[in-house]
Amino acid sequence: MAQDGCVTHSVMETADHFVWEISNVPGVQSIKSLSTIVKVRTVGNNEGHPKFFAMPRDQYSLSSALRNMELNQKVFNDKCDAIPVRIFLADHKADTLERVVTAVKNFEAEFGRDEVHFRLASGTAGVMAAINEAVSDAETTMLVALFGATAILTYLTFFSFRGALCVLIPLALVSYLGNAVMVLMGIGLKVSTLPVVALGVGVGVDYGIYLFSRMQSALREGKNLQDAYYYALTSSGTAVIFTASTMSIGVATWYFSELKFQADMGLLLAYMFFVNMIAAIFVLPALAAWIINVDAEHASSGGVSH
Incomplete structure (x- = not known):
């Protein structure tokens, strides 16, 4: 992802779209991501009005939503060029892992571009999915x-x-x-x-x-x-x-x-x-x-x- 991507509307909008797509994959229980946090904080910055539960379109509003956020929340890095998305699954069965991995790869193939890419990371489920692929091969x-x-x-x-x-x-x-x-x-x-x-x-x-x-x-x-x-x-x-x-x-x-x-x-x-x-x-x-x-x-x- 491009540097300062977490204050770039196009990048954050794509990341939010990714979260929505993956959350609809069977077996996915919940997702923790920066895009969701930004929308929640934007609502808070606007007196709790629900119509503001959306991705801000300008850099200043995005920066305001990120204000006072600590790096230890692990939702972005210090250069804002990597945004981890944590996907919590109902189980670690092979079918569940395969569906999620396939969904991530399909999304990257369709929406990935120079300024933003979606990569499979580690975590327990990620390691198990990688092992399953290696064993299958x-x-x-x-x-x-x-x-x-x-x-x-x-x-x-x-x-x-x-x-x-x-x-x-x-x-x-x-x-x-x-x-x-x-x-x-x-x-x-x-x-x-x-x-x-x-x-x-x-x-x-x-x-x-x-x-x-x-x-x-x-x-x-x-x-x-x-x-x-x-x-x-x-x-x-x-x-x-x-x-x-x-x-x-x-x-x-x-x-x-x-x-x-x-x-x-x-x-x-x-x-x-x-x-x-x-x-x-x-x-x-x-x-x-x-x-x-x-x-x-x-x-x-x-x-x-x-």
Whole structure:
């Protein structure tokens, strides 16, 4: 904002318009700003007549309204080129923060000019909104890197694109359903919850690898798909079920913690561990029946299938 902007009518009028626009955003309870204070003091300077509850048009009236105001009220700085606007919200939910941030950005795009600009500042809500934006941007990058690395390593394990798909698709399905579980539990995506998705995939991929490796081994011995699945269950199924159940029950006990975050993460991790096991046992063989070329696996009994 230009210097001495708080005694410039055009600047203060735009700031007052900004306050009015933001006050009508759902979730905004109240706003403290210099423009409102100036209008209230202008009424006081005119014997309390309500018709003067407006922005003074000349510099002298604005200066009169600002007279004897202390800097410690934190509504302007010593050069009058910055006017903080404090926005008090009903809650700090992601939807509320997003609406307010979007409203501020839209107002700046429409009414911002050389002499006055509207910038997002700090405060608890401002920091949380910035974190939400950073996490939202990082989520796609994390998922691409996570599933990309898992796909490459799974392919190198089995040397089979179809085998890699059989392992990855259940993981992706459980991860996607995990977002729905987070919504039902009222857990937002933030810095502390973002790694939980990666942890669930990192642990869950083991179940699929254990089972499919035994199935692939049985197929290359000449067994049909049904017998190969039975062989995988009898050789690795017990270990998969025991491991997943032990880990799920262990983290599920966090639900009784007095810390809400720990309780929520316990339930979410229990879901990720247990449902990944269910997907590996039931979804993976169903996909294998549809995707895997059994004849090619039989033919590769003396070598490696590509």
